[in-house]
Amino acid sequence: MLSKATLKLIKSLEHKKYRKESGLFVAEGGKTVNDLIDCGIKAEAVFATEKWIETHKLSGGIKAETVTEEELKRASFLCAPQGVVALFRQPSYSIDMNAPKERLCLALDNVQDPGNIGTIIRIADWFGIEELYCSTGCADAYSPKTVQATMGALGRVKVFYVDLPAFLGEAKKSAPVYGTFLDGGSIYGKSLCNNGIIIMGNEGNGISDSCAQHVNERLFIPNYPAGRSTSESLNVSTATAIICSEFRRRIS
Amino acid sequence: MLSKATLKLIKSLEHKKYRKESGLFVAEGGKTVNDLIDCGIKAEAVFATEKWIETHKLSGGIKAETVTEEELKRASFLCAPQGVVALFRQPSYSIDMNAPKERLCLALDNVQDPGNIGTIIRIADWFGIEELYCSTGCADAYSPKTVQATMGALGRVKVFYVDLPAFLGEAKKSAPVYGTFLDGGSIYGKSLCNNGIIIMGNEGNGISDSCAQHVNERLFIPNYPAGRSTSESLNVSTATAIICSEFRRRIS
Numbered sequence: 100m101l102s103k104a105t106l107k108l109i110k111s112l113e114h115k116k117y118r119k120e121s122g123l124f125v126a127e128g129g130k131t132v133n134d135l136i137d138c139g140i141k142a143e144a145v146f147a148t149e150k151w152i153e154t155h156k157l158s159g160g161i162k163a164e165t166v167t168e169e170e171l172k173r174a175s176f177l178c179a180p181q182g183v184v185a186l187f188r189q190p191s192y193s194i195d196m197n198a199p200k201e202r203l204c205l206a207l208d209n210v211q212d213p214g215n216i217g218t219i220i221r222i223a224d225w226f227g228i229e230e231l232y233c234s235t236g237c238a239d240a241y242s243p244k245t246v247q248a249t250m251g252a253l254g255r256v257k258v259f260y261v262d263l264p265a266f267l268g269e270a271k272k273s274a275p276v277y278g279t280f281l282d283g284g285s286i287y288g289k290s291l292c293n294n295g296i297i298i299m300g301n302e303g304n305g306i307s308d309s310c311a312q313h314v315n316e317r318l319f320i321p322n323y324p325a326g327r328s329t330s331e332s333l334n335v336s337t338a339t340a341i342i343c344s345e346f347r348r349r350i351s
Numbered sequence: 352m353l354s355k356a357t358l359k360l361i362k363s364l365e366h367k368k369y370r371k372e373s374g375l376f377v378a379e380g381g382k383t384v385n386d387l388i389d390c391g392i393k394a395e396a397v398f399a400t401e402k403w404i405e406t407h408k409l410s411g412g413i414k415a416e417t418v419t420e421e422e423l424k425r426a427s428f429l430c431a432p433q434g435v436v437a438l439f440r441q442p443s444y445s446i447d448m449n450a451p452k453e454r455l456c457l458a459l460d461n462v463q464d465p466g467n468i469g470t471i472i473r474i475a476d477w478f479g480i481e482e483l484y485c486s487t488g489c490a491d492a493y494s495p496k497t498v499q500a501t502m503g504a505l506g507r508v509k510v511f512y513v514d515l516p517a518f519l520g521e522a523k524k525s526a527p528v529y530g531t532f533l534d535g536g537s538i539y540g541k542s543l544c545n546n547g548i549i550i551m552g553n554e555g556n557g558i559s560d561s562c563a564q565h566v567n568e569r570l571f572i573p574n575y576p577a578g579r580s581t582s583e584s585l586n587v588s589t590a591t592a593i594i595c596s597e598f599r600r601r602i603s
Contacts, residue, residue, distance in 0.1 A: 130583075218586060218589065221582050221585070221586065221589075222585065222589060224581050224582050225572075225574045225575075225581055225582055225585055226574065226575045227574070227575040227576050227579055227581070250582050250583075251582065252581070252582050255580070255581065287600045320477075320596065321599075322477045322478065322479070323477075323478045323479040323599040323602075324479050327479055328507070329476050329477055329479070329504070329507065330473050330476050330477055330502050330503065330504050331382075331502075333473070333474065333477055333592070334470055334473065336589065337470060337473075337474060337588065337589070337592040338592075340585070340589040340590075340592045340593050341592050341593055341596040344572065344593040344596065344597070345596070345600075347573075347575040348539045348597075350575075
């Protein structure tokens with residue numbers, strides 16, 4: 100059964116303030132929960148319905164506590180609960196300043212939409228990008244909406260919240276820094292490295308001046324055909340997907 | 352002012368049934384509304400606050416009816432209303448069976464999420480794809496959520512709801528039909544044409560057998576590095592973006 104105190108704790112984790120205080124976050128659904136466990140994210144508690152437990156297995160020999168359908172529904176943040184809700188401890192990673200020199204990394208400058216952050220984590224995971232540097236103004240990667248949008252990829256991508264301009268200022272000493280701008284050069288024709296940092300900007304305003312000053316390659320995804328009247332821009336997660344694909348294509 | 356009957360009509364357009372009966376849809380925000388007008392989509396009525404009217408102009412010399420902030424808020428489907436709500440007539444296009452032979456087109460097989468449909472329309476617009484063939488099981492392109500996600504691109508991309516397997520069976524006689532499959536060949540290494548149809552599949556199940564039988568090029572977006580444990584797949588709109596970019600890159 101699910102105690103009142105536990106239910107209250109779970110529901111409080113919708114808010115960043117309580118996630119920060121407790122260091123916890125919520126994940127739901129067998130695939131997402133097991134992916135996180137498999138990646139070494141610590142499950143503090145897992146709650147599942149009897150029906151779910153009968154037909155599923157948790158990774159790492161972890162046992163779920165049985166709750167009723169009604170209790171699970173109350174604990175869940177989803178419209179269609181998936182039988183299992185877990186409390187995880189937010190991992191804390193230490194920053195490796197050599198990472199951008201050695202491999203391709205992503206940075207987000209004030210990306211606001213939790214769904215975009217989740218989708219971008221999933222894209223990073225697909226393209227083997229294991230470091231995501233978020234400016235402190237970005238949406239929180241551990242909100243329920245973001246966690247679900249990552250589809251389990253959150254365990255395989257390290258998310259850091261950093262003073263992004265300061266971090267980029269340091270990183271650019273030893274690694275290329277790429278940014279996307281509406282006046283940048285076509286990504287199809289640019290030479291791209293297999294290391295460095297790609298910065299993606301805010302949904303409405305793009306990359307801020309304080310980050311842009313550290314960019315040494317300005318990229319653009321050309322619309323087609325050139326000169327046709329079209330949307331002002333692509334959504335930030337759409338653009339991230341195209342850019343990551345283009346970097347990886349060159350070396351695959 | 353906004354009459355009770357008009358408000359009721361607007362709110363009814365959240366539901367596909369009433370959109371179908373009336374042939375209308377709702378769009379909000381100056382950019383989206385003007386983009387649709389500029390593309391020749393017929394505005395039946397436009398409602399805006401005095402403040403909005405003072406600082407904005409509608410395309411085509413159209414005059415907005417003044418409503419109060421409170422009325423606009425009631426009419427709006429957005430959490431943060433943008434000062435203007437418009438009623439548009441759904442355009443009806445006739446299918447040009449030569450389109451896939453002459454240019455690149457997109458097809459969606461049972462894509463369920465209204466946000467995905469909207470994002471895909473915006474991607475199609477960016478890459479100059481003007482025909483989108485949706486299976487009858489796809490979410491409706493004229494739902495308020497989809498219209499807003501297209502950011503005005505809906506006026507520049509023709510959306511058709513068709514019996515997709517039958518349509519593909521006919522189209523493949525004169526044009527290549529591409530589909531994305533987890534067991535497809537790397538898109539980076541495939542030869543891609545500047546015409547034909549690209550099919551994108553359902554969020555959970557991919558492309559159905561009845562559509563897959565018409566595919567003559569099976570594509571896959573390789574994850575990186577090959578063999579690394581990663582997410583099972585990319586989101587359908589993410590995958591659409593990468594594939595459209597790759598087709599357009601070859602000819603740009």
